[in-house]
Amino acid sequence: MYRAPFSVIGLLLIAGLATSPTRSDELKDLYFGEALYYAHQGYYFEALERLDTEVAQYAGLDEPELDTLFYHIDDAEFSLGDFELRYRMHHRAGRAIKAVLEGAVDEVVRNDAAYRLARIHFQKGQMEDALLALERIDGKIPESIREDIEFLRANVYLAQEKPAESFEVLKRLQGSKSFGGFAAYNLGIAYLQDGQRQQAIEQLDRAGQISSDDPAELAIRDKANLVLGTILLEDGEYGRAMPYLNRVRLDGPFSNQALLSAGWASLSAEDYQRAVVPWSILAQREVTDGATQEAMLALPYAYGKLDIHGRAAIHYGKALDAFGTEVDKLNESIESIREGLFLEALVREEIRKDKDWVIHLRSLPETPETYYLMELLATHDFQTGLQNYLDLADLRKKLVSWETSFDSFDDMVDIRHDHYEPLLPDVDAKFRELDSRLRLRREQHKMLVRRRDDLLTTPRPEFLATPEEMAVLARIEYIEEQLKDASTPFEGALVWRMQRLKGLLTWTLETEYHARLTEFEHNLGKLDAAMTVAQTQYDQFVRSRQAATHSFEGYETPISRLRARVSEAIQRVDLLMKRQGRQLEIVAIDELMARRGRLEGYRDKARFALADSYDRATQAQARSEVQ
Amino acid sequence: MSRLIRTITLLAIAAAPFATAAAQDLSRDDMRSLDGQVQEIKSDVLSIASELSNLEERLLYPSNTQVAVFVAIEDNEDFRLDAVKIEIDGELATHHIYSFKELEALQKGGVQRIYTGNVPTGDHQLSVTMIGKLRNGTEFNKTDQFSFAKGVEPKALGITLAGPGLGNNGIQLGDW
Numbered sequence: 001m002y003r004a005p006f007s008v009i010g011l012l013l014i015a016g017l018a019t020s021p022t023r024s025d026e027l028k029d030l031y032f033g034e035a036l037y038y039a040h041q042g043y044y045f046e047a048l049e050r051l052d053t054e055v056a057q058y059a060g061l062d063e064p065e066l067d068t069l070f071y072h073i074d075d076a077e078f079s080l081g082d083f084e085l086r087y088r089m090h091h092r093a094g095r096a097i098k099a100v101l102e103g104a105v106d107e108v109v110r111n112d113a114a115y116r117l118a119r120i121h122f123q124k125g126q127m128e129d130a131l132l133a134l135e136r137i138d139g140k141i142p143e144s145i146r147e148d149i150e151f152l153r154a155n156v157y158l159a160q161e162k163p164a165e166s167f168e169v170l171k172r173l174q175g176s177k178s179f180g181g182f183a184a185y186n187l188g189i190a191y192l193q194d195g196q197r198q199q200a201i202e203q204l205d206r207a208g209q210i211s212s213d214d215p216a217e218l219a220i221r222d223k224a225n226l227v228l229g230t231i232l233l234e235d236g237e238y239g240r241a242m243p244y245l246n247r248v249r250l251d252g253p254f255s256n257q258a259l260l261s262a263g264w265a266s267l268s269a270e271d272y273q274r275a276v277v278p279w280s281i282l283a284q285r286e287v288t289d290g291a292t293q294e295a296m297l298a299l300p301y302a303y304g305k306l307d308i309h310g311r312a313a314i315h316y317g318k319a320l321d322a323f324g325t326e327v328d329k330l331n332e333s334i335e336s337i338r339e340g341l342f343l344e345a346l347v348r349e350e351i352r353k354d355k356d357w358v359i360h361l362r363s364l365p366e367t368p369e370t371y372y373l374m375e376l377l378a379t380h381d382f383q384t385g386l387q388n389y390l391d392l393a394d395l396r397k398k399l400v401s402w403e404t405s406f407d408s409f410d411d412m413v414d415i416r417h418d419h420y421e422p423l424l425p426d427v428d429a430k431f432r433e434l435d436s437r438l439r440l441r442r443e444q445h446k447m448l449v450r451r452r453d454d455l456l457t458t459p460r461p462e463f464l465a466t467p468e469e470m471a472v473l474a475r476i477e478y479i480e481e482q483l484k485d486a487s488t489p490f491e492g493a494l495v496w497r498m499q500r501l502k503g504l505l506t507w508t509l510e511t512e513y514h515a516r517l518t519e520f521e522h523n524l525g526k527l528d529a530a531m532t533v534a535q536t537q538y539d540q541f542v543r544s545r546q547a548a549t550h551s552f553e554g555y556e557t558p559i560s561r562l563r564a565r566v567s568e569a570i571q572r573v574d575l576l577m578k579r580q581g582r583q584l585e586i587v588a589i590d591e592l593m594a595r596r597g598r599l600e601g602y603r604d605k606a607r608f609a610l611a612d613s614y615d616r617a618t619q620a621q622a623r624s625e626v627q
Numbered sequence: 628m629s630r631l632i633r634t635i636t637l638l639a640i641a642a643a644p645f646a647t648a649a650a651q652d653l654s655r656d657d658m659r660s661l662d663g664q665v666q667e668i669k670s671d672v673l674s675i676a677s678e679l680s681n682l683e684e685r686l687l688y689p690s691n692t693q694v695a696v697f698v699a700i701e702d703n704e705d706f707r708l709d710a711v712k713i714e715i716d717g718e719l720a721t722h723h724i725y726s727f728k729e730l731e732a733l734q735k736g737g738v739q740r741i742y743t744g745n746v747p748t749g750d751h752q753l754s755v756t757m758i759g760k761l762r763n764g765t766e767f768n769k770t771d772q773f774s775f776a777k778g779v780e781p782k783a784l785g786i787t788l789a790g791p792g793l794g795n796n797g798i799q800l801g802d803w
Contacts, residue, residue: 569675
């Protein structure tokens with residue numbers, strides 16, 4: 001009987017452990033922020049894809065301290081594990097968190113990692129490992145997870161069936177704002193597990209009286225009262241059970257079971273009139289609920305006990321009709337699952353946008369009666385299988401959309417190729433011409449720089465002569481050469497004139513040397529600037545030329561490799577979806593068949609009881625007529 | 628207690644762990660193995676997604692022309708952001724209307740990549756318009772202009788938004 005409480009512990013723990021990535025006050029890395037943006041919306045695949053890439057790029061850096069992710073790397077690595085956990089990739093999440101744990105990290109970070117690892121192990125049902133991870137927590141613990149750690153530790157002990165170990169931990173959590181109600185309930189269950197019945201009753205009594213506005217705490221309070229009432233009922237203490245069952249709220253998730261048990265408690269105490277009250281309420285409720293169905297049969301039984309056989313017969317009749325309808329619905333549901341409609345409905349987008357999508361499935365035509373699957377849907381194994389199926393369906397959608405994009409990529413590359421390819425020979429020819437001119441200019445520039453440097457150390461005025469002056473100087477030198485060889489009557493006068501001319505030129509060059517050198521320096525500066533512009537344009541040209549080539553070259557291999565990977569992944573996803581879907585169908589059909597079997601049993605009982613009630617009613621009527 | 632009650636009670640007791648029992652009919656090893664394979668394919672598809680993003684970026688947004696615009700909300704801001712419009716050099720780059728989930732993600736510290744596109748190297752004008760509602764119900768519409776220079780490396784522009792008011796700069800542009 002205590003199985004249900006434990007499943008509640010598991011669900012509570014998952015709810016209690018659900019933490020979201022916290023806001024970083026000084027976000028320095030936009031890409032990490034982008035991953036958080038997706039994670040905050042529950043898109044863990046997208047969050048993982050971005051963060052994975054970012055962390056991998058960071059790992060490949062020579063100087064990571066210069067990267068913006070450097071400020072968030074611990075958070076980012078944690079978040080990776082966290083997102084993987086939320087995306088139900090426990091294997092990778094465990095590895096990521098272990099890596100953090102084994103790195104040289106701060107005590108607070110290490111303790112946080114150890115807690116997350118313990119949480120993974122707990123969810124995977126690996127209690128020994130969960131405990132080992134918790135034992136690694138030592139020293140400074142982040143305040144935000146202090147109570148989470150203790151609550152997890154207690155639940156690991158309970159799951160290991162070591163309730164005594166959890167007592168102290170749960171007692172410490174009694175005053176907790178987040179876990180007070182859950183810890184109070186779990187402590188009661190721990191006492192029960194440990195065989196301390198009286199302590200368990202007292203503790204569950206306390207847990208059943210906590211005051212709170214939180215719906216989850218109120219639900220656990222109801223659960224504590226229901227469990228306590230059920231324990232006392234099973235022990236035959238019907239009178240003591242009643243107040244606890246009456247404490248359960250009429251509009252809470254455990255009210256149906258509480259009403260049913262309240263009726264049984266009264267009936268067992270032979271207070272048939274009192275039993276009629278909760279069962280009358282319950283019999284009006286949702287007919288697919290197991291407790292309601294049982295009440296529909298129990299209510300006329302109580303009327304029979306009160307010798308109101310006519311009313312009993314009416315209620316048995318109603319129950320008979322209702323059970324018949326439900327059996328038909330179950331048959332249709334089983335059939336619809338066999339036809340694959342259940343799985344088809346599961347992946348419908350409009351259904352999954354609603355948080356109560358599972359319930360709303362029933363509103364779709366030709367889909368199974370999901371109220372009958374609610375209990376099954378709440379089990380961890382079915383949930384895992386269902387989530388996996390939905391994740392696979394999402395992956396398939398992504399892969400199929402990617403597959404279609406490859407054709408567009410090919411078209412894009414082809415168009416670019418067709419556009420650039422004919423232009424490139426001409427562009428290349430112009431580029432070669434530009435390249436050779438630029439090389440020449442670079443050489444000339446180098447020569448001028450060398451000359452300037454030489455002039456600064458060894459003044460050479462003739463180097464700064466204008467072209468006209470250089471021509472005149474050359475002419476004078478030529479004439480001087482001619483005069484050396486020829487003997488003419490004017491030789492002396494000519495030589496003198498040549499020397500005067502040369503002297504005049506030398507005078508100009510010598511006296512204007514500094515001014516000319518300054519101008520040369522100034523012009524060289526302007527040339528430097530012009531050379532820089534030319535070099536920038538040259539670089540831009542080179543980059544544009546490269547970009548043109550890169551826009552269509554080198555894509556064939558990656559595109560074809562990705563195309564093959566996507567196609568292979570689709571095949572694998574299809575296969576896994578089939579296997580996972582089949583598993584879900586089998587479990588769902590088994591569940592519905594079992595419910596049908598139970599309803600058929602109820603129907604038989606109702607049929608016999610109806611006939612019996614009619615007989616008794618007729619006999620009673622005959623007796624009264626005789627009297 | 629009558630035979631009927633005993634039967635019903637037994638059925639009730641049997642019903643409680645029923646769903647679990649049905650689930651247990653499946654081989655736990657089979658389920659684990661299937662779960663492991665699902666995790667593996669998730670990992671593979673993530674790796675494909677990463678490679679594909681890389682390829683897309685190279686093909687569609689080469690470094691020398693790539694510009695990406697990100698949007699974040701200032702800490703502790705509680706205004707309701709309805710829409711953001713981005714223009715580059717007078718041309719509409721993108722216009723985004725926020726859902727409740729997206730706004731909540733921004734308020735929790737997420738950063739939205741609102742636009743990725745191509746611009747030539749050189750100086751450009753960015754115009755950002757935000758439309759929203761303050762906590763007191765006042766609607767607002769604010770536009771700011773910014774200049775940015777595009778070099779040969781990819782350009783990331785981060786816009787931080789705050790509700791207009793005393794001490795708030797409204798729209799701020801950061802360079803990453």
